[in-house]
Amino acid sequence: MELRKDPITRSWVVVGKAEKPVVAADDCPLCPGHREAGKTLLALPANGPWQVRVIPHLDPLYRIEGDPARTAEGMYDRMNLVGAHEVIIETPEHSRTLAAMSDEEIERVLIAFAMRIGDLKRDDRFKYVTVFKNSGSMAGEEWPHSHSQVVATTFVPRRVLYELRASRDWLTERERCVFCDIARQERRQGKRLVDEQGPYLAFCPYASRVPYEIWIMGEPHNSRFEIPDPTADRRDLAALLGRVLRRLVRVAPAYHMVIHTSPNERQTKGELSGHWRTLADEYHWHIEILPINAINSKSYGIKETYFNALLPEQAAEQLRGLDSL
């Protein structure tokens, strides 16, 4: 397996056959008492039995050892498939969902996200660390036991790259952060707001790609999710996320949740060479939640342009009306 760069769209594709180990269909590998002999990358709280545990992925796509060894094949670029791939077990209880957790428990999960991002960014081979959650079988969930995944890559995923370019252009033209502008307009207009707590707001974005898409962000400008917001309490973020998820699970059987944070500022070259450090500072972390309602055959027209039959204003109104307890 290796990484190849599409010279036209400039995004990286993993090609080649994975050497899939045969995973025994035994008891849940994420429950306490299973695979405890394996490596633990992080356990919270620091003392006593773990409430959140981070382990290497049982069937990792990216392997931590080695050098990306970026080389050319004629006009093309390739790299070895080096990276980190971890599982964040969000609770020792097999059937407890993130939506059902207390604010304190959710905060602990967010702290684990932050600690893993911070740790992996110290490895200057990695340009980006993605934390994401596949919730529900339609979201491609690997185990039913509540968990998230961490992937550190030697490239910046294309969506983040587009976001970085757009926020740089916005800043150049207007001398303002596009994410700060969005937060201000959403609070002022209110019609797409789902909920808020302290400096944090949850809203259905103006150009939502799917019904009930929700973004969560903080108003104090902070590019790095892994660094606590200077004037905010992470417990507020946890409380807001819990209320949002409890509403969401009433309207969608599955969702993807993704933390968007700044790329690794230790990188000084690559896709956006020169501006790298500045770009990392200019970014604004946020959480994107994309509900999944159906797995359909898709027309090319729909792959190319998103069609969302539900107006974000109506989605937000419905979500506001749902019980968040």
Next chain:
Amino acid sequence: MELRKDPITRSWVVVGKAEKPVVAADDCPLCPGHREAGKTLLALPANGPWQVRVIPHLDPLYRIEGDPARTAEGMYDRMNLVGAHEVIIETPEHSRTLAAMSDEEIERVLIAFAMRIGDLKRDDRFKYVTVFKNSGSMAGEEWPHSHSQVVATTFVPRRVLYELRASRDWLTERERCVFCDIARQERRQGKRLVDEQGPYLAFCPYASRVPYEIWIMGEPHNSRFEIPDPTADRRDLAALLGRVLRRLVRVAPAYHMVIHTSPNERQTKGELSGHWRTLADEYHWHIEILPINAINSKSYGIKETYFNALLPEQAAEQLRGLDSL
């Protein structure tokens, strides 16, 4: 329904409910003798019974009347959903597939593609004309009768926009067309070539997103699919496309095929203002064929980065070995 622009990724999303007319499940609406009373936008050949017929889409997403009326909502951009949406009926025979057609029949379909693109580009409200084919139910095919679709939009679809940006950057740095470079390297290396005829080549791209992805392009630089290649014969292209599709249907039950051509050069402002005309000239038309082998629940990790288990070199070797008659 309306178009809204995502300020972060700068792509347009269609939001709002479509007013779906109830389509009676009667006989095939694309067969001769059905809906002949409706409007015919093009019929080929010019005399005698039609072999290829273009009609307005029976349930269009975009409507031809009106002004896009691009306006602001605070920091956001929106437009009315104006556009063209047509169906190219590729044959009067209900069960005849594009892969099964003669070179002459395929050439006639390609001529219809070109004529509709050329005609719609005369409308300066439209920035781009997409011709695509959903073949097979897993590709979101609307009717089993062989057909393609034409969509003219008041925006350039995001993938084409990324391609335009990348080809401009390549040209600026190297003073060469990235597509011409690709064609030369693929011919020279040969290992990803599937087939060739005259100045046209078919190959599995270096960073193929899915197994058996195939691109077809011509070596003489020509940005516009709708204008015949100066030193080439379209019959050669038709013959090559037929052979490629006959191989492909042996390994994939469904596929998307898309014509990539230059944006409308009558546009002088918008996403890439100023450079527009030059960009249109610098582009290089090509055909992308994306086979579909399964409709799966996808992990977020797979949505964000493509994973393709089949090396393009192996895919090309397999395809070369298949019967193309």
